[in-house]
Amino acid sequence: MLSRRLRIALSILVVASLTFIILDLRGGEGPLSSARAALSSIMGGVQSGAAFVFAPLTSFNSWWGTLNAQSQQIRDLRAENENLQLQVRIAENERARVDEMNALLKVSSVGEYAIVPAEVIAVGPAQDFSWTVTIDAGRDDGVEPDMTVINGQGLVGRVLKAFATTSTVVLIVDASSAVGGRIATTEEIGIVSGTGRQDSLDFQLLDPLAEVRSGDALVTFGSKGGRPYAPGLPIGEVVEVTGTAGQLTRVATVRPFAKVSALSIVGVVVQPPRTDPRDTLVPGPGAVVSPPAPSSEPTSGIEVEQPATPAPEVALE
Amino acid sequence: MIWRQGLLILGVVFVADVLQATVLSRLGIPAATPDLLVVAVVALALALGPTEGAIAGFLAGALVDISPPSDTPLGVNSLVYLVIGFVTGFVIHPRDRTVWVSMGLVGLSTAGAALATAAIDALLGSPRVIWSEVPTVVLASALYGVLLAPLVIPAVAWLAARVAPAPPAELRLPPRITDMS
Structure with a gap:
């Protein structure tokens, strides 16, 4: 059936996912949320670049x-x-x-x-x-x-x-x-x-x-x-x-x-x-959206x- | 070869995530967004095996959850995608990897992913899930997944053959998806 390597990998990953969910739902500030914010920030930068390329x-x-x-x-x-x-x-x-x-x-x-x-x-x-x-x-x-x-x-x-x-x-x-x-x-x-x-x-x-x-x-x-x-x-x-x-x-x-x-x-x-x-x-x-007459001083x-x-x-x- | 496989998984998942958020989501395609991430996870699992599929699924889900517009709890997508990666790599015998089996598998996976995330989100108390629209979303997601599969699976298989050529021992069986190209 499942090899030992597969069993270990699966258990680690499932436990990690559940831990993430629980920590995230618990809310508040912590190392996980700051790490997530940092990674999100990086992904946001990447998205900016990608959005420009795919514009x-x-x-x-x-x-x-x-x-x-x-x-x-x-x-x-x-x-x-x-x-x-x-x-x-x-x-x-x-x-x-x-x-x-x-x-x-x-x-x-x-x-x-x-x-x-x-x-x-x-x-x-x-x-x-x-x-x-x-x-x-x-x-x-x-x-x-x-x-x-x-x-x-x-x-x-x-x-x-x-x-x-x-x-x-x-x-x-x-x-x-x-x-x-x-x-x-x-x-x-x-x-x-x-x-x-x-x-x-x-x-x-x-x-x-x-x-x-x-x-x-x-x-x-x-x-x-x-x-x-x-x-x-x-x-x-x-x-x-x-x-x-x-x-x-x-x-x-x-x-x-x-x-x-x-x-x-x-x-x-x-x-x-x-x-x-x-x-x-x-x-x-x-609504008052009639185009204004050209004003002398556009402040x-x-x-x-x-x-x-x-x-x-x-x-x- | 482990680092090469890791590199392949990270690269594919990263590119898929960026493309999905910046291109596929914004094309205004009706009913659902083509779920490139799930297709990529299935493709990686087919090319590399169940363990690598599960790892790829976990990473893909985590990346989706941390990529900015997302407001879902971290970990939900990881859990769903890792199951998809594992099951794909585990149930499909390398000899069965024909075009039709792969496409059917992607259809089931994308539908399953849409349904499972909706169910888990609802269980976790998200106010957003609209159950009357779930069937449409699930079907549309499956359809788009099936359409993406013939593009993504051969591309990932080709990349895997280049970047991480040595397959793990349990998978050393001849041709991998040769009939898809």
Whole structure:
């Protein structure tokens, strides 16, 4: 039957695996967790390099959908790029024009988030049902655990672990994620939790009698000190409400604004705004996203800090 | 020859892990991620034998668990993959290593890995497992594994013949997967 060598090897390996599991579940700091963090840090660096090498394969949202639609990919990227540039410009101008804007539109400043830009370089396998990604900004760029991660569309997730040059981000659709949310128009608050499915979140209202309709937009109500979630960030749109008013289990299904299955460029909020921007960031008719008139003095309201190591650029011209 | 085999195992597992996290996971392939790690472990076990298969499985699982986006408890994948490596190396007689047997084995292994990790994660109290989606994930994972097998198994067998040519005594039987190339 089993040779002696095989028996010994098997026993050692099984015992080692079980020991790892037990130590890991026990939690806390220890030699194992610091060794794991060090190795994770190294693997993150390797992933950065590999992601750069394989960028032609993966820098687009969906390889399958775009096999014969290269021009569509270019258009999409250009649109995204323009969108991001527009946002930066809006933010720059906003501060200079904040007084008039406040007087005129009764909104607060949009651009007070200090953001570190980053690119998604690795994604966890679908098999373990977790929605976690690696981004190429880490402690060296000022990223710390429990910082908010956003993209052009809205809230993406929060930083779970930060390594030297990379970080692990847990996305809002992950089943372990819970975000405090507020309906943009009625101010009703509740908990937005992930379901593990990429296009749906559950929104549980704190007040079971509160009114919620499909089409309502949700924003974060923010955590203490802006961590893990900065206030006023768009989360998603209510698409379905189950249960009637007054029922204890009244849950709304929310479609996140950010398309989490096809993330590429994200921003880590290293400094939340001093004041809650309320619902000015929600896309749609209520939002103030009209391109600003060219301002005479574009004062920088949004500090886009460059990462210490320049992120690999998604260049396809 | 032990260090050469160790080098081969480490190299294959490392490359597979990096490719899986940075390329295969990001292609947006529906339902599941092609489980290159499991295919690599099966390929190594077929080329080197049950002990080496178990070691390769353990290392592959540990690497998956420490590679950044992962948030699963360390050790779960090690346990699952080492069983796969051991069973593969143990049950398949070198003479049975035809293309079809190898592909079937990879299909069973990838399906088993998906199912076992879901089951263990659920047992350990992970809130993430969606049981209604498990059958889809398991089937898709098996399908992608079967598709990867004809690429990975001959490549690893070829590498093994180059890097660690002396097979262990109990495996000194003629052709290894010659009919796959």
